[in-house]
Amino acid sequence: MTGLVADFLPALRDAARPAPDGVTDGAGRPAGRRFDVYRNNVAVSLIAALETGFPALRSLIGPENFRHVARRFAAGHPPASPLMMYYGQGFPAFLAKLGALAHIPYLPDVARLELALRDSYHAADHVALTPDALAAIPPERLEHTRLAPAPSVRLLRSDWPVSAIRAFAIRDDAPKPAGGGQDVAVLRRGFDPEPVTLPAGGHAFLRALQAGEPLGKATELGARAAPDFDPGALLGLLLAHDALCQPEERQ
């Protein structure tokens, strides 16, 4: 048996190499640029997947630059599985090391946010906790109650106004980004994930809930991060976005 992969793969991944031996045009002549069809299909399909997955990034650096960067990334980072919906996990780290884009330092965080949105889109569904259900918990038990964030909740911290930058990149009506860092939660009400800027302390609070801590401990961690942390206001925000799970019935 031929080393199909051994012959084919290096040429597939490196356009500078000639087509492998043993492949022909059907009339016995070397395959030549016929082999390029496969090279091209692989490159173009991966670039297209990144274009679909990172629209704000593409808008920020321009389609031409994006295609160039995506081609370089794809050549060195083939997908790790056939689930293309998750392709590009390594893209933020790749961008962070790219000298040519070092003058736009917030790009990796925009990429992380776009990954989080895509991830949230495909995350498991849940039954949302209702305000009535939360109100029905006796006050003395609240501190010990564990409220699980929805499986589609994603958290992101950035030194940049990352959510505002993304909105400015893809929406005509978005204001010019201003200010410093943002803590962002991607929340999915129904099927459409949305980045929501968290108040100070909110990130620590939600991280604690995701880790399975009870409300008392999560509030303590939120207040440690921001002395004026208001858990009631944040819970209201989370309920409005269907971002908490209805607790499983336990009797």
Added chain:
Amino acid sequence: MFDTPHVPLPAKPGIGYKPQHFAAILDDPGAVGWLEIHAENYMGAGGRPIAQLRQLSERFPVSVHGVGLSIGGEGRLDPDHLARLRQLCGWLNPASFSEHLAWSTHDSAFFNDLLPLPYTNATLARVCAHIDELQEVLGRRMLLENPSSYLAFAESSWDEPAFLAEIARRTGCGLLLDVNNVFVSATNLGYDPRRYVGDFALDAVGEIHLGGHDEDHDDHGAPLLIDSHGAEVADPVWALLDHTLALSGPRPVLIEWDTDVPDWPVLEAEAARAAAALARVAA
């Protein structure tokens, strides 16, 4: 043998489902009698894709078409991916499951393209072992699709129709005949597409694919057709469909349009054209 009870695909036109057509399909499917999805797009944990698929599957027979298993790969089939396919086919219980005579994965790197195989006895044994395993895991018979070819392997000792017929004979799998792929490969490799169809194991064919292709040229100026799924089905491919249906009788016929996806009426018109071709052989 191992077939989970399910409703088979009807001998009507189907289309490759695109989410942008969700509302239009539910509103008025026109000539479209069934839908095909790419398995890998419905392997997330939840969200809109799964919800839409659940809703569509209540109205239409659904065909699950895998594009990522790498049945021709040199390594073992990815057990994680097998498990995902089993899970999807388990809850959806589709009318059909199909995959490709191709490879796409090596050492867990996925190339997102259907790469070609030499038609040797070694490839035959490997592909049959993988299909046996897949059919065992899914508990159902699968269909295997003929590829579009841009080159040939000097070491091939089988022609493609005979190779596919032998796979079907050994594994009990059915075949998916992509008529556009036949036309593309025949043009690219210089053989007669009608003869290919005549040699094909048509009794094993459970589904026919049609799609658009692009035209290019090789180093010698010879025509090089690219299977792009980005345009209307070409006239000679419609003619080859007529030829095929005249030999095979009515079959489920799918329109594939995956890039530069058109508005619904354009896609539905292609399905209507397939309906007319089916009506000619049913009469």
